[in-house]
Amino acid sequence: MTELNPNFTIIVPGNCNAHCKFCYWNLEKSLDRGVYLRKLSEAIYKLPDGFRRVTITGGEPTLSTWLKKIVQVLRGRSWDAIVLTTNGTKLCDYLDVNVDHINISRHHYSDKLNWNIFDAGWGIPDKHELRSDIEALNKRSIDVTLNAVLCGQFPDGRNIIRYIEFARSIGASAVTFRADQNNNSTDKPAEMFYPEISQYTIKEGWSCPACKVWGQLICGMPVSWKAAVAEPSIKTNSDYELIFQPNGKITTDWAGAHSWSPKKVIGLAAKLNSKDWMGIPKQNACSSPPRQNACSAHGVSHGPKICSAPSVACGVSHGC
Numbered sequence: 556m557t558e559l560n561p562n563f564t565i566i567v568p569g570n571c572n573a574h575c576k577f578c579y580w581n582l583e584k585s586l587d588r589g590v591y592l593r594k595l596s597e598a599i600y601k602l603p604d605g606f607r608r609v610t611i612t613g614g615e616p617t618l619s620t621w622l623k624k625i626v627q628v629l630r631g632r633s634w635d636a637i638v639l640t641t642n643g644t645k646l647c648d649y650l651d652v653n654v655d656h657i658n659i660s661r662h663h664y665s666d667k668l669n670w671n672i673f674d675a676g677w678g679i680p681d682k683h684e685l686r687s688d689i690e691a692l693n694k695r696s697i698d699v700t701l702n703a704v705l706c707g708q709f710p711d712g713r714n715i716i717r718y719i720e721f722a723r724s725i726g727a728s729a730v731t732f733r734a735d736q737n738n739n740s741t742d743k744p745a746e747m748f749y750p751e752i753s754q755y756t757i758k759e760g761w762s763c764p765a766c767k768v769w770g771q772l773i774c775g776m777p778v779s780w781k782a783a784v785a786e787p788s789i790k791t792n793s794d795y796e797l798i799f800q801p802n803g804k805i806t807t808d809w810a811g812a813h814s815w816s817p818k819k820v821i822g823l824a825a826k827l828n829s830k831d832w833m834g835i836p837k838q839n840a841c842s843s844p845p846r847q848n849a850c851s852a853h854g855v856s857h858g859p860k861i862c863s864a865p866s867v868a869c870g871v872s873h874g875c
Contacts, residue, residue: 563606568801569619574674577735585801594803601817612640644678661701664721689726698728712751733781
């Protein structure tokens with residue numbers, strides 16, 4: 556299945572309590588709150604028509620006092636979905652945040668090993684806290700995807716199965732595994748590293764040039780596998796990923812080195828200005844926010860779910 560699915564990502568100004576070895580994020584100086592929010596409000600109306608899904612990430616967005624105001628600004632225009640990507644810190648304080656989907660980074664079913672991977676001194680929720688938060692979110696019709704970066708913590712497929720069973724036990728709606736872009740920036744989907752799960756039929760696949768997503772149904776849980784691509788726009792030579800930086804600029808790269816201008820739209824995004832997702836007219840697309848079709852360790856966002864083709868695509872930013 557070919558999907559044209561560019562992603563708009565907001566890097567929330569502020570810090571992070573984790574020190575993940577595979578993370579691209581660096582603390583950057585941000586604008587004053589009022590100026591930042593004004594520039595964000597202007598930016599969301601400059602996007603090409605195809606950018607209809609937005610991911611909020613960081614740093615750790617739940618550590619920012621600006622988060623709810625950022626979501627409020629985003630609600631000023633129509634989106635297919637607003638996705639929040641978080642490591643779960645202080646999530647209990649944001650159960651009322653007005654988003655459509657939440658991606659929670661959780662890299663192991665063991666609390667101890669998960670904390671070791673995050674290398675955080677505080678804040679990362681244990682499995683009991685996570686279950687409570689997810690239950691509260693589900694009551695508000697917000698589904699949750701657990702996202703794990705594959706960094707050597709799962710020696711074989713049996714550990715993968717155990718992680719999936721853990722995700723189901725705490726109320727998650729889907730699971731995403733992503734290859735570590737620092738150690739394996741290849742086009743090979745992450746499931747290729749675990750031949751033990753090959754007994755499960757590939758349910759769906761997407762020729763997304765950024766993440767090469769494959770979907771399976773394992774133990775009753777929708778599971779997505781992603782390859783690792785650090786800079787999708789550079790790889791595809793197109794405006795495939797647009798990032799709103801803490802300094803108020805829109806860039807085509809996570810490092811913030813390549814500024815984007817609405818006067819020059821190239822590649823896939825240019826196609827989407829004249830054509831809807833997969834060539835399907837807007838009136839035929841599902842108008843409700845997609846459910847159980849997301850993926851993110853920080854997060855990638857795929858296009859809207861089409862009514863006639865339920866999917867298990869990803870829902871976090873490609874750069875994670």
